[in-house]
Each structure stands twice: as structure tokens, then as C-alpha cells.
Amino acid sequence: MPARNILVINCGSSSIKFALVHEDHEPFALSGIAERLGSTDAQVHWQQDGNKQSLLLPHADHRAALAQVLPLIQAAAGDQLQGIGHRVVHGGEHFTAACLLDNASIAAIRATATLAPLHNPANLLGIDAAIKLFPSLPQVAVFDTAFHQTLPEHAYRYALPEPLYREHGVRRYGFHGTSYRFVSQRAAEMTGLAFTASSWLVAHLGNGCSTCAIVDGQSRDTSMGLTPLEGVVMGTRSGDVDPNLHSHLARTLGWSLEQIETLLNKESGLLGLSGLSNDMRTLEQAREQGHTGATLAIEVFCYRLAKSLAAMSCALPQLDGLIFTGGIGENSALIRRKTVAHLKLLNLSLDDQANASTVRGAAGPIQAHGHPRVLVVPTNEERQIALDTLALLDA
Incomplete structure (x- = not known):
């Protein structure tokens, strides 16, 4: 089976970081950032084979920016793009691992937005734009919080009245989970x-x-x-x-x-x-x-x-x-x-x-x-x- 490529998207309120990851090669085939989206100064920067390039995209939104880099991604992947992985900051207690994106999982991410009002709505912008541009590709959400769902209760609970946790999810969730999992696995290998x-x-x-x-x-x-x-x-x-x-x-x-x-x-x-x-x-x-x-x-x-x-x-x-x-x-x-x-x-x-x-x-x-x-x-x-x-x- 030929080696596979995954497009990784990390979407902010006015930016999109992207990387084309080949499963067998450490360096990214293509990576970049679209920034200042929605403004007259919107632009995209990318790097491929050591060459850096930039393009102005006045007033481009998330979908327009992704559409602009789509041909670059497809060419770099040799038309062998197997899926898209999205970074989502907060999964609450609903998500303990990565999940395929469908109507139900997107609704659950949206419901968790009250816990991360600066991050999850922005992540959803990227998900929505990518699904419209790549409707036939499987897309996956990977959550910063999921790795920490193994915390014992004595570590994640605050000393607050029970209803705040049971009814409103007020507890410790933790972040940077994707990074922690990667570096601890790599340390064990080393x-x-x-x-x-x-x-x-x-x-x-x-x-x-x-x-x-x-x-x-x-x-x-x-x-x-x-x-x-x-x-x-x-x-x-x-x-x-x-x-x-x-x-x-x-x-x-x-x-x-x-x-x-x-x-x-x-x-x-x-x-x-x-x-x-x-x-x-x-x-x-x-x-x-x-x-x-x-x-x-x-x-x-x-x-x-x-x-x-x-x-x-x-x-x-x-x-x-x-x-x-x-x-x-x-x-x-x-x-x-x-x-x-x-x-x-x-x-x-x-x-x-x-x-x-x-x-x-x-x-x-x-x-x-x-x-x-x-x-x-x-x-x-x-x-x-x-x-x-x-x-x-x-x-």
C-alpha cells in the first residue's frame, strides 16, 4: 500500500495553520499559515522544499484561504490525500480520543464552545470550510483535552459545590495533550x-x-x-x-x-x-x-x-x-x-x-x-x- 498523506489544520479566529504530513517522512511536504483573515491585509505564507512564498488575499475568509492553498496541497500530495485532521482545543468530557467528524460530533464540539469561547468557534470555522471544500475526504477532530481524560477525580475536581461540576462541567480539563502524548512517546523511544x-x-x-x-x-x-x-x-x-x-x-x-x-x-x-x-x-x-x-x-x-x-x-x-x-x-x-x-x-x-x-x-x-x-x-x-x-x- 502506498504511503499516505494527511492535511492537518489548526484554525484560529483569524488564521489557519496547515501542514501536509506524510506518514513515512518527518519533514512536512508543505506547511504554512494564512493570517489576518477577514482584513485587507489577509495573506498566506507557505514553505515547500525549502522555498518560502507568500500571497496577498485581501478580505479572504477561512474558506477562501483554504481554497487558495488547495491546489498546492493536492499537488504536493500527488493527488494522494487520505484525510484531514483538525486540532480542536476543548472536547470537554464528551471526547476522550480523536473522532470522525459528522453532524453529531460537530454538534458536540459546538456545545462545548462555552468552555473555550475563544478557541472552539474558531476551530469550527476551519472544520466547516474544509468539509465544504473536501466533501468526499474523511475528516477527524483531535482534541487538546482528550489526553487528560485519564486524570483521577482527585486531580480534576475543584473544591466547589457538586452541582457546578455535575450540571455545568466546572472541573480541570488540561490542554497541550497532543504535544504531551507525542513527546512522552518519543522520550520512551529515545x-x-x-x-x-x-x-x-x-x-x-x-x-x-x-x-x-x-x-x-x-x-x-x-x-x-x-x-x-x-x-x-x-x-x-x-x-x-x-x-x-x-x-x-x-x-x-x-x-x-x-x-x-x-x-x-x-x-x-x-x-x-x-x-x-x-x-x-x-x-x-x-x-x-x-x-x-x-x-x-x-x-x-x-x-x-x-x-x-x-x-x-x-x-x-x-x-x-x-x-x-x-x-x-x-x-x-x-x-x-x-x-x-x-x-x-x-x-x-x-x-x-x-x-x-x-x-x-x-x-x-x-x-x-x-x-x-x-x-x-x-x-x-x-x-x-x-x-x-x-x-x-x-x-
């Missing part, structure tokens, strides 16, 4: 351990950041909760704050709920602490030049991250390794070093040379000799979505 008989701490660090405890191939705890705001410090998200902050700001400053949500989601985290940027590369450069805000942001980020990883260790029967992944986790030797320095009680320590050289897509161990395993494992959520899609089609 170390010769069985994925279903190993225990990992994982830090997924990008503009959104979270931690996870993975035991025998299952998520046992994670730092994000009902929404992606809970947990560690992120690019523009605050992570954990006093739950009474909302009423404090409303009472003392007269702020509205919308103002407070904007503050916590878009104006806080590294950006809020530094007063400079949400980009860790910018902050590391500024720190070297003595910028006080950048220095503070990095210190808080690493300490809060280490606290979260230490808390996640409560869910592990043993520690087979700590994994760093995501844009920051894969590329910032400074963040890895400063975070691990706070975890002396776990006996973690890094080899400075290995840590410094494991960047820009490199993978491998970075722990000091005689200390527990620490790995850098580049994530590939698009490939995991494609593999999940193929597995469902095979089933």
Missing part, C-alpha cells in the same frame, strides 16, 4: 523504556505553557485547568493568581469582568512582569543588558515552573525523566538551567555543555552524570494529529 511502563514530568513551554505528569502512557495531572489560564506563568497569561483578584480589582478599581479577563489573558505573564515583551528571546537579550523587568520576568517564570513540576511529581510512582519541549523548552538553555536549579530535592542537575548545545531542533539528554534523566524532546503536534487521523481511518 531511552529504550516502554511508554506504557514509564513515568515522566513534562514542561511544554511556548507562548502558552503547562506541565504534566505522565504515568504508563496516561496523563495523571496537569497544570492547566478549566481554561488555559490556570497554572504556570506564560507569555501573556498570568497563570495562577489569587481567585479573589477579580473581586478585588472590581471593588477597588471599578474594573469590569471583560477588563480583568483581558488583563489576565493578554497583558500579564512575561509581558506584564517585564513591561517589555512576551517573547523569551527578547527577554533573555534584555536581561543580558541589565533590564530589571526582563530579569524579574525570567526569575518568576522559572521559579513558578519549578514549583509546578515539583507539584506534578506527587502523581508519579517514580521519575524516569524530566522532558522540556515547546519553543522555549527546546531552545532556552537559560530557562532549563534556572528551572532545574530550583529542583535540588528531586536530585536534578544539568550538564552545562549538553544543555547549551541542545537547541534549534536538537534532541537528547542534558543531565549531569549520575543524576536523574533530563531530556530535550522537540514536539510535533501536527505529526501526532496526522498519526491519530490515520489510526482512526484504519480502525
Whole structure:
């Protein structure tokens, strides 16, 4: 049977990330992003065989943008496109694994939109556009939350009255599940351990950041909760704050709920602490030049991250390794070093040379000799979505 191709779509409110994934080849045959959709500045950028190209698409919506890249995708796939895998952020308790998209599953995703009002409606835009353009292709939804449906009740329940959970689904769901599954499987392969008989701490660090405890191939705890705001410090998200902050700001400053949500989601985290940027590369450069805000942001980020990883260790029967992944986790030797320095009680320590050289897509161990395993494992959520899609089609 010839090797197969899957188109992976990750749709935002004004953007579409896409990648053509070949089941036997690691590099993407084609990948790109359509951005600023709906505006006069809408455009699509793509990369194929090392060549980068761009095209202006004034006022294009999601369907128009997908229609524009369709011939490119079909040509790159050699007219052998087997299906489409969609990233969907929130599956609630309804979805514990990837699912084929039909009227019933789309209705269930739409019903879950109240739990992810910024994400699921945007994901549905991409699903609707792709189904209209590719009506004969099987299409699959892969959920960020599904991997965490193995959390025990004592890990996912909030200490709130029962009806809020039973009637309104207020509980901890967790996110970044596709990335966690990919990197923990890859770590097991790299170390010769069985994925279903190993225990990992994982830090997924990008503009959104979270931690996870993975035991025998299952998520046992994670730092994000009902929404992606809970947990560690992120690019523009605050992570954990006093739950009474909302009423404090409303009472003392007269702020509205919308103002407070904007503050916590878009104006806080590294950006809020530094007063400079949400980009860790910018902050590391500024720190070297003595910028006080950048220095503070990095210190808080690493300490809060280490606290979260230490808390996640409560869910592990043993520690087979700590994994760093995501844009920051894969590329910032400074963040890895400063975070691990706070975890002396776990006996973690890094080899400075290995840590410094494991960047820009490199993978491998970075722990000091005689200390527990620490790995850098580049994530590939698009490939995991494609593999999940193929597995469902095979089933």
C-alpha cells in the first residue's frame, strides 16, 4: 500500500495553520499559515522544499484561504490525500480520543464552545470550510483535552459545590495533550523504556505553557485547568493568581469582568512582569543588558515552573525523566538551567555543555552524570494529529 498523506489544520479566529504530513517522512511536504483573515491585509505564507512564498488575499475568509492553498496541497500530495485532521482545543468530557467528524460530533464540539469561547468557534470555522471544500475526504477532530481524560477525580475536581461540576462541567480539563502524548512517546523511544511502563514530568513551554505528569502512557495531572489560564506563568497569561483578584480589582478599581479577563489573558505573564515583551528571546537579550523587568520576568517564570513540576511529581510512582519541549523548552538553555536549579530535592542537575548545545531542533539528554534523566524532546503536534487521523481511518 502506498504511503499516505494527511492535511492537518489548526484554525484560529483569524488564521489557519496547515501542514501536509506524510506518514513515512518527518519533514512536512508543505506547511504554512494564512493570517489576518477577514482584513485587507489577509495573506498566506507557505514553505515547500525549502522555498518560502507568500500571497496577498485581501478580505479572504477561512474558506477562501483554504481554497487558495488547495491546489498546492493536492499537488504536493500527488493527488494522494487520505484525510484531514483538525486540532480542536476543548472536547470537554464528551471526547476522550480523536473522532470522525459528522453532524453529531460537530454538534458536540459546538456545545462545548462555552468552555473555550475563544478557541472552539474558531476551530469550527476551519472544520466547516474544509468539509465544504473536501466533501468526499474523511475528516477527524483531535482534541487538546482528550489526553487528560485519564486524570483521577482527585486531580480534576475543584473544591466547589457538586452541582457546578455535575450540571455545568466546572472541573480541570488540561490542554497541550497532543504535544504531551507525542513527546512522552518519543522520550520512551529515545531511552529504550516502554511508554506504557514509564513515568515522566513534562514542561511544554511556548507562548502558552503547562506541565504534566505522565504515568504508563496516561496523563495523571496537569497544570492547566478549566481554561488555559490556570497554572504556570506564560507569555501573556498570568497563570495562577489569587481567585479573589477579580473581586478585588472590581471593588477597588471599578474594573469590569471583560477588563480583568483581558488583563489576565493578554497583558500579564512575561509581558506584564517585564513591561517589555512576551517573547523569551527578547527577554533573555534584555536581561543580558541589565533590564530589571526582563530579569524579574525570567526569575518568576522559572521559579513558578519549578514549583509546578515539583507539584506534578506527587502523581508519579517514580521519575524516569524530566522532558522540556515547546519553543522555549527546546531552545532556552537559560530557562532549563534556572528551572532545574530550583529542583535540588528531586536530585536534578544539568550538564552545562549538553544543555547549551541542545537547541534549534536538537534532541537528547542534558543531565549531569549520575543524576536523574533530563531530556530535550522537540514536539510535533501536527505529526501526532496526522498519526491519530490515520489510526482512526484504519480502525
